[in-house]
Amino acid sequence: MLDHVEVSRLLDILGNRNRRRIIELLRQKPCFVTEISNRLFLSPKAVIEHLNMMERESIISFFTDDRRRKYYFLQTEFDLIVTVKNTKGKQRIASLPSADLRLIESLSMLRRMARARESLLDTLENLERDIEATMNDIVRMTRRDGGQDIDLDIIITLSHQDFTLDELADILELDQLVVRNSLATLISRGIVTQDGQRYRIEGIYGTPQS
Template identity: 30%
Template structure:
């Protein structure tokens, strides 16, 4: 059985969540644990259909169940998951992100500066203030992601203006893979997911234009 702990494929998650009723079930369960009849009334479909949706969500590891003292079976969301979808003229992809370790220090990130330290108090007022601050941080990170996506598209557009005469998007991907370091042909081929022979052909063309150089360790951008 596939579950979140085994890192379910992001494409499979996207297919699973493409169903509106399953999304509505998760929206309800995000508010409170619920039983089948309650879910059925909330989304307006038969209990039989709800059971089928819940089965698929359980198999994916998105939902778990427990039985209360009255032997009523309640369903609840299993754990945190973030599913990202990227669509631009230069990229399409999905990525599932799971909760990072509590030991992760965002303050040590190379390109990100956020305050992650909190006071040790655990009173209701302190927890409410922490929740509010984290929600503000979540909004800011979301805006930062959108800004980065926009800048990525702009830079890729500028790079593609050059690359259009030298191999198109594949040239852009290869130059991106070479940015800031020497790379071997097989390493580049794995990253851009094309045959090594095609990568080598593009690199040879770029070399003739003095864009890249061959080194002892592989290839590098000239400047």
């Protein structure tokens, strides 16, 4: 059984929605960084940060394939169950003044925030469905035009933010020459452009936050 400190750390990790999404994805099968990034539409940098945190807590681990690409998987399977017990009569509860205006206002605000959160979650679910549909379109168009898997990995990664050649090779866990050749092809097709040392999708300006 986990002690109080371990439970607190676990709750801190699971308190982040994107880490919960990563865990649910890894329940299905081992995945590499760009695969997680593409499936959940998170920036590779954010994915790596979440994975590193969960790896430190021994929640996940990884193995490498013959291309030295890291595949992450759940090291420990677990279920979190929260039980709420009625302790009426067992604990002395201080009575609150019925005319406490601040309390009433706070409770009213809490209800409004809870409703707003539910509305945002519904909007987020719809957005994620739209993202998944768009991702499927991108995959279909890339393969229809004879693009390679590495081309798809690069353009999806660059759709999150701009990267240098070194950063792309590190994130994709590929040799720089392979990445450079793919970038040259994408540039010749007018899909990717180079700005100094950084590469970005043509027509996309500004770098999204991770």
